[in-house]
Amino acid sequence: MAPSTETALFVVRERAAGERRVAATPDSVRRQVATGRRVLVEHEAGAAAGFPDEAYADAGADLVDATDAGGATLVARVAPPSLEDVNRLSPGTVLLTFLAPHRNLEVVRALADGGISTLAMDLVPRITRAQAIDALSSQANVSGYRAVIEAAHALDKYFPLFMTAAGTIRPARIVVLGAGVAGLQAVATAKRLGAVIHVSDIREAAREEVASLGGTFIEVPDIEDATGEGGYAKEVGAGFLERQRAVLTEFLGQANAAITTAQIPGRPAPELITREMVEAMQPGSVVIDLAAADGGNCALTEVGRIVEHHGVRIIPGNDFPSAMAGESSALYARNVAAFCDLLIDDEQRLQLDLDDEVVAGSLVTHEGTVTAPKIAELLGGKDA
Known part of the structure; x- marks a missing residue:
């Protein structure tokens, strides 16, 4: 030119x-x-x-x-x-x-x-x-923060541990899927609010980053490092996805909220939470799906509306940066x-x-x- x-x-x-x-x-x-x-x-x-x-x-x-x-x-x-x-x-x-x-x-x-x-x-x-x-990172930071605020607003539960004369209130349990910029910001924000956070990611480099922010890394049997180009996660095989979903179902069953952030540039978002996994969650819990615009990490996500299934609300998070x-x-x-x-x-x-x-x-x-x-x-x- x-x-x-x-x-x-x-x-x-x-x-x-x-x-x-x-x-x-x-x-x-x-x-x-x-x-x-x-x-x-x-x-x-x-x-x-x-x-x-x-x-x-x-x-x-x-x-x-x-x-x-x-x-x-x-x-x-x-x-x-x-x-x-x-x-x-x-x-x-x-x-x-x-x-x-x-x-x-x-x-x-x-x-x-x-x-x-x-x-x-x-x-x-x-x-x-x-x-x-890097505008993706700047806006993902906003999304990760807002996702936790939305989860806290949607839940009928305190995030932090409370010890009162009437008894002890246990802290909220949060599962974050994907430890990129949005996921790590979600971990940091949820930690500041006093929640217990477990994080799943298929990149080995994410383990130390999660720990540094106070989260606990979810271990998957026979995990292979799936770090792709530019630090993004790359696609993995069906066998690993099956093992990952089995482990995640157990953690989701104990969680009050799940925040999903996994995206692959130029491709539909990977499905990490199936219908059956949603049905394993506690009634009243929520899923905040930051990958909604690319098809969603949850099988039940719909852009533009909140879906309720078996007492679990699935909230699309594609417009969170615009909300702030x-x-x-x-x-x-x-x-x-x-x-x-x-x-x-x-x-x-x-x-x-x-x-x-x-x-x-x-x-x-x-x-x-x-x-x-x-x-x-x-x-x-x-x-x-």
Whole structure:
């Protein structure tokens, strides 16, 4: 892509149902404007997250309507765009967004056909130099925290141990499935509230991290380290899953809440809790499924509604970051600003360095093609 003589960043007002976050806050705008960057913010883009237009104007942004942002060379948003959103973009635009490309193949095709260069915030490589850009981790932190708060609210039980004149109340027992960023934040939050936490993960590296936060690692017979690319878990065989489910059923039967966080980038979430495992849980207990958007870790999870089965409530957690829109937006805005710093040089020219592993790893569409190999394969061929 040829360098642009002027870089204007356009921050979109989100239109997806239930999405309250925004891709820039007044604070992140102020920092970017201080570097010489021009920032356009769509009217009321931050209203749902608690950031009024006046705060953006005071930070140096230009407030515009969606139709007045034609001069923007770089567009930032949170939720994956709709086909209508894609049609508003000019050829040659660089788009920063969560994309979930494996769930939005039609949108990916439209982005490629429209000549849009799309950098997916959910595909940023998990490497040291990309930590400031890692939006998946920043939002997973929010999800893990919120999952515990939701569980505490849903349960008819104290989390901590209470010793009273009327007797002792035992602490809540929590099972966390998956010890990635969200899972570890859930462990830390539940521990602060005084719960007893058991954690299941198929990555050997998770054992020490769980212990350091006060959780107990669930042992599975004949476990094999299943650490995959980028520190994520990789798929395991049916035999291991059967052994894991047998062990988890025992722990779930004693638990008050289960929080599931296991996801594999670009693929449906693994089913870790079957219908039968839910039926083994105590009536009144809850399952908080943070992988709901990718099909869920629980067989009974449904996006958009709470399912009750045998007295157990299964609560989808796909919208937890949006439920804490102010904090989530502040974190995401810093991720976006850090990505802009990588893409824009000291002379305020926008350039995509395809040899940069962060750019290359995040790039899904560019110059009319789908550049992400796995997504191109899903669309029917390389360079789809």
